[in-house]
Amino acid sequence: MRRSLCLMLGAVAALSAPAADLVIQNAKILTVTKGRLDGAIHIRDGRIVEVAPKILVPAGAEVLDAAGMYVMPGIVDCHSHIASESINEGSVSVSSMVGIEDVVDPDDISIYRALAGGVTTANILHGSANAIGGKCQVLKMRWGKDAAGLKFAGAKPGIKFALGENPKRRGQQAAFGATTLRYPATRMGVEDVIREAFLDAKRYQAEWKSYRARPAGRVAPRRDLKLEALVDVLEGQRLVHAHCYRADEILMLIRLADEQGFKIKTFQHVLEGYKVAKEIAAHGGGASTFSDWWAYKVEAYDATPYNAAIMHKRGVLVSLNSDSGELMRHLNNEAAKAVKYGRVSEDDALAMVTINAARQMEIDARIGSIEPGKDADLALFDGHPLSNYAKVQKVFIDGQLYFDRQKDLAQRAERSTRRKVLLEKQKKPQDDPGRRGPGRRAE
Amino acid sequence: MRISMIAATLAAAALCSAAGPALPVIAIRNATVHTASGPVLEKSTVVVRNGLIEAVGPSVTAPADAWVLEAPSLHVYPGLTDAMSSWGLPAATPPAAGPGAATAPPPPARGPEDRPSNSSWVRAQDLVNPSDRTVTAARNAGFTTAAVFPTAGIFAGQGALVNLAGEKAGQMTVATPLGQYLSLSPRGFTSFPGSLMGVVAYVRQVYLDADAYRAEKAAYAANPRGARRPAYDRALEGVLESPRLLLPAVWAKELVRMTELAAEFKRPTILYGAHDAARVAPYLAKSGAAVLVSLKWPERARDPDPEADEALRILELRENAPAAPAALAKAGVKFAFYAGGVERPADLRAAVKKAIDAGLDREAAVRALTLSAAEIYGVADHTGSIEPGKIANLTITDGALFQTSTKIKFVLIDGVKYEPAPEAPARQQQEEKR
Numbered sequence: 107m108r109r110s111l112c113l114m115l116g117a118v119a120a121l122s123a124p125a126a127d128l129v130i131q132n133a134k135i136l137t138v139t140k141g142r143l144d145g146a147i148h149i150r151d152g153r154i155v156e157v158a159p160k161i162l163v164p165a166g167a168e169v170l171d172a173a174g175m176y177v178m179p180g181i182v183d184c185h186s187h188i189a190s191e192s193i194n195e196g197s198v199s200v201s202s203m204v205g206i207e208d209v210v211d212p213d214d215i216s217i218y219r220a221l222a223g224g225v226t227t228a229n230i231l232h233g234s235a236n237a238i239g240g241k242c243q244v245l246k247m248r249w250g251k252d253a254a255g256l257k258f259a260g261a262k263p264g265i266k267f268a269l270g271e272n273p274k275r276r277g278q279q280a281a282f283g284a285t286t287l288r289y290p291a292t293r294m295g296v297e298d299v300i301r302e303a304f305l306d307a308k309r310y311q312a313e314w315k316s317y318r319a320r321p322a323g324r325v326a327p328r329r330d331l332k333l334e335a336l337v338d339v340l341e342g343q344r345l346v347h348a349h350c351y352r353a354d355e356i357l358m359l360i361r362l363a364d365e366q367g368f369k370i371k372t373f374q375h376v377l378e379g380y381k382v383a384k385e386i387a388a389h390g391g392g393a394s395t396f397s398d399w400w401a402y403k404v405e406a407y408d409a410t411p412y413n414a415a416i417m418h419k420r421g422v423l424v425s426l427n428s429d430s431g432e433l434m435r436h437l438n439n440e441a442a443k444a445v446k447y448g449r450v451s452e453d454d455a456l457a458m459v460t461i462n463a464a465r466q467m468e469i470d471a472r473i474g475s476i477e478p479g480k481d482a483d484l485a486l487f488d489g490h491p492l493s494n495y496a497k498v499q500k501v502f503i504d505g506q507l508y509f510d511r512q513k514d515l516a517q518r519a520e521r522s523t524r525r526k527v528l529l530e531k532q533k534k535p536q537d538d539p540g541r542r543g544p545g546r547r548a549e
Numbered sequence: 550m551r552i553s554m555i556a557a558t559l560a561a562a563a564l565c566s567a568a569g570p571a572l573p574v575i576a577i578r579n580a581t582v583h584t585a586s587g588p589v590l591e592k593s594t595v596v597v598r599n600g601l602i603e604a605v606g607p608s609v610t611a612p613a614d615a616w617v618l619e620a621p622s623l624h625v626y627p628g629l630t631d632a633m634s635s636w637g638l639p640a641a642t643p644p645a646a647g648p649g650a651a652t653a654p655p656p657p658a659r660g661p662e663d664r665p666s667n668s669s670w671v672r673a674q675d676l677v678n679p680s681d682r683t684v685t686a687a688r689n690a691g692f693t694t695a696a697v698f699p700t701a702g703i704f705a706g707q708g709a710l711v712n713l714a715g716e717k718a719g720q721m722t723v724a725t726p727l728g729q730y731l732s733l734s735p736r737g738f739t740s741f742p743g744s745l746m747g748v749v750a751y752v753r754q755v756y757l758d759a760d761a762y763r764a765e766k767a768a769y770a771a772n773p774r775g776a777r778r779p780a781y782d783r784a785l786e787g788v789l790e791s792p793r794l795l796l797p798a799v800w801a802k803e804l805v806r807m808t809e810l811a812a813e814f815k816r817p818t819i820l821y822g823a824h825d826a827a828r829v830a831p832y833l834a835k836s837g838a839a840v841l842v843s844l845k846w847p848e849r850a851r852d853p854d855p856e857a858d859e860a861l862r863i864l865e866l867r868e869n870a871p872a873a874p875a876a877l878a879k880a881g882v883k884f885a886f887y888a889g890g891v892e893r894p895a896d897l898r899a900a901v902k903k904a905i906d907a908g909l910d911r912e913a914a915v916r917a918l919t920l921s922a923a924e925i926y927g928v929a930d931h932t933g934s935i936e937p938g939k940i941a942n943l944t945i946t947d948g949a950l951f952q953t954s955t956k957i958k959f960v961l962i963d964g965v966k967y968e969p970a971p972e973a974p975a976r977q978q979q980e981e982k983r
Contacts, residue, residue: 192744192747196744197658197739197740197742198741201747206746208750208810210802254805254809286739325764325765331661525861529864534849
């Protein structure tokens with residue numbers, strides 16, 4: 107049932123079954139964790155087995171000459187909303203029963219576009235309409251596969267929280283024709299909602315604990331999907347990704363998490379993170395921010411493009427995210443801005459869109475750098491990826507080619523012709539009096 | 550022929566109104582009989598007695614007491630069955646809301662526990678109206694039977710297999726309960742569930758609750774003294790009464806998503822819509838789900854925005870949808886057709902013909918409109934094919950079904966004959982004439 111299906115959509119999908127061995131030769135390799143190395147990468151069964159200046163090509167191996175190309179780990183985006191058929195369950199302030207996992211949209215063209223920008227893995231988050239949102243889903247951009255085939259098997263589950271203006275908005279104004287307001291209306295209320303939810307979750311946890319200790323002759327407690335997800339958080343089995351902007355709410359959430367006994371894995375957006383970087387680092391939280399995007403609402407004004415660099419220097423694990431299907435296509439440029447603003451080293455800047463994001467999702471043992479043993483998720487650029495002029499040429503996931511710029515260009519004419527043929531075929535008479543005339547009524 | 554049949558009809562009408570089941574005996578002789586359960590029988594006779602099929606075959610002779618219909622040019626099919634419909638049911642009442650509404654809208658639901666958009670306890674057989682216009686229209690199109698479902702809400706209610714004729718609603722009902730009809734429409738941003746993932750979570754929680762409720766009730770029934778009684782929950786009662794669930798799924802991704810969701814509930818599942826099913830037919834075969842294919846093939850909107858940039862995948866779906874039934878048949882998926890809003894006989898024929906032109910075997914198409922529906926709902930032991938002992942629901946045509954020129958001559962429902970109103974010309978024919 108869970109096996110993945112290959113839904114070929116006529117687009118550039120997994121192009122062919124890969125040879126067991128693939129060697130990428132003559133590449134400028136940006137490993138991210140081990141510096142730069144000019145040489146070759148040996149891939150076997152979807153994993154990197156060797157990275158070295160010279161590799162003895164095994165018999166039968168496929169060889170890709172990457173002369174002139176830079177290879178970096180596939181880009182990892184810690185905050186995206188693509189490939190999902192819904193984003194917000196905004197009707198209630200605690201919607202931890204819902205999850206992106208149920209509504210993954212393998213047909214969303216944004217997957218392919220992200221892939222064309224070198225992204226191989228993304229954390230698909232619930233929106234920020236409520237204090238405790240829905241469950242997240244980590245996806246690999248395996249364009250052409252079905253929902254199960256996109257899911258990052260073994261990735262730790264996550265959940266979205268949100269602070270500030272968005273979760274309290276519907277307490278202040280009725281939305282979309284509704285006549286009733288939704289609690290909370292203030293930042294104090296957001297805190298209260300989260301605290302109450304965890305108190306409920308603890309009662310629920312205790313109820314199950316008691317039942318499991320002595321199940322004989324008792325009816326099992328009713329399963330509550332909303333509280334189950336929060337019990338996961340309390341038990342360290344689900345990562346919290348919290349949307350936030352202001353320093354005061356960031357501190358509030360750290361204190362609340364400490365009080366209730368759970369951790370915030372990442373602070374998302376976190377535009378005032380530079381003010382409380384020490385506290386974020388002390389909590390063990392990561393920060394996933396924008397390079398230079400702010401001032402789109404009041405709480406997002408006191409921002410600086412040096413945010414990533416300052417937090418990084420203060421010991422916070424920092425990633426740069428997209429939160430947008432457009433921005434997602436050039437996260438390498440976002441990383442470059444961290445060099446420009448704050449003189450972050452090139453490796454550290456690339457880490458912000460690869461290994462750091464992977465660490466924030468606790469999948470860094472699998473992806474995020476070019477090292478033996480890791481998944482062969484690679485992006486090949488025709489220039490240094492921190493350059494604005496570099497274009498993605500090929501993208502591999504699990505050693506399979508999922509994007510090839512030349513093939514993409516070649517297929518455009520074919521797709522355009524197919525479109526024209528179908529449109530012509532499906533054309534209807536512009537006007538059809540028969541359907542409006544008496545004949546239509548005679549039934 | 551015509552005279553004897555009219556006489557039979559008159560006699561049937563007369564006898565019908567009398568108490569008791571004394572219906573006329575009818576023998577249709579020398580016809581081509583498409584049994585659906587076996588091979589097509591040439592020059593055969595079908596004998597109908599007491600509302601049931603008594604005998605069928607080339608060597609069957611008409612009993613002495615039968616009204617005999619010599620039918621060398623006619624084809625006899627099992628009564629056409631719409632596998633999912635709302636024929637005969639009242640249209641869903643629009644919610645009373647907005648300015649001037651008599652009652653205030655209900656407060657927004659705060660979660661699954663409020664059971665929003667749920668009328669799982671509603672039963673189609675209690676709503677069906679024999680004098681509804683759609684019942685006659687369906688019969689005119691050659692249908693004798695339909696699986697009818699209430700369709701309003703996420704948990705819309707329970708279906709019933711009904712015959713499309715009867716003086717009283719109770720006479721129409723053939724089998725109940727068929728299953729629970731689910732739609733997956735979010736309720737808007739302000740009331741739970743306000744998103745597709747909210748609907749999925751809601752449905753999942755309701756099925757979990759239903760199983761917990763059943764366990765609680767059983768525990769209480771076994772030992773009520775000293776225990777608190779479980780609170781009655783009509784929404785869960787309705788779910789527990791439903792032997793299977795029907796889930797909407799048009800696109801491949803939806804067919805897979807709904808198959809996986811339903812697998813969690815461990816209940817027989819029927820997926821409806823299924824236009825993109827060709828892409829996942831082997832997967833569906835493996836899952837064991839039954840599939841209902843809508844005969845309302847996707848079409849380009851009338852007067853579309855010339856600037857609209859329709860995705861290639863939508864164009865491909867329109868192109869490939871009629872090939873879905875052939876792919877399902879090839880993969881061995883149990884599937885049946887439903888009209889899906891196509892009502893005019895000529896349009897229905899054209900819609901099925903599209904599937905045949907796209908590779909579906911002609912007799913497989915007959916099955917998909919007759920026996921398959923009965924099998925999917927577990928009632929094939931008494932209806933759906935032309936076999937002795939089964940309900941005498943028959944559709945008689947003057948040519949092979951789904952041929953453009955073929956007309957419905959009459960139908961037998963519970964052994965009673967109904968003649969269709971004259972057909973309006975088909976849309977396609979009109980378009981061709983222009």
